Amino acid sequence: xxxxxxxxxxxxxxxxxxxxxxxxxxxxxxxxxxxxxxxxxxxxxxxxxxxxxxxxxxxxxxxxxxxxxxxxxxxxxxxxxxxxxxxxxxxxxxxxxx
Numbered sequence: 001x002x003x004x005x006x007x008x009x010x011x012x013x014x015x016x017x018x019x020x021x022x023x024x025x026x027x028x029x030x031x032x033x034x035x036x037x038x039x040x041x042x043x044x045x046x047x048x049x050x051x052x053x054x055x056x057x058x059x060x061x062x063x064x065x066x067x068x069x070x071x072x073x074x075x076x077x078x079x080x081x082x083x084x085x086x087x088x089x090x091x092x093x094x095x096x097x098x
Contacts, residue, residue, distance in 0.1 A: 019097035026090040030083040037079055053079050 033053075039045040040054030048055055053075055060071035 023094045026093055029086045033083055
């Protein structure tokens with residue numbers, strides 16, 4: 001119909017791609033958080049002097065055999081709640097976009 005490629009991309013393609021991009025970006029955060037926690041847990045990430053959930057969980061493993069389970073339980077629970085919160089926000093964003 002004589003419209004340029006940019007006009008077609010902005011008016012026909014971008015409205016379909018943008019919601020998928022935003023939801024995918026939002027759902028990427030839980031993976032990033034879990035990967036950072038896993039890498040720092042095994043000692044390959046940040047230095048032990050930096051505050052990170054993986055380091056806290058790694059340090060608490062020393063005390064599990066002495067019965068101090070709460071040192072690993074509560075940081076693990078916080079990690080789970082943060083990841084679940086981002087997942088729920090992404091899911092609600094998806095429902096809102098659809």
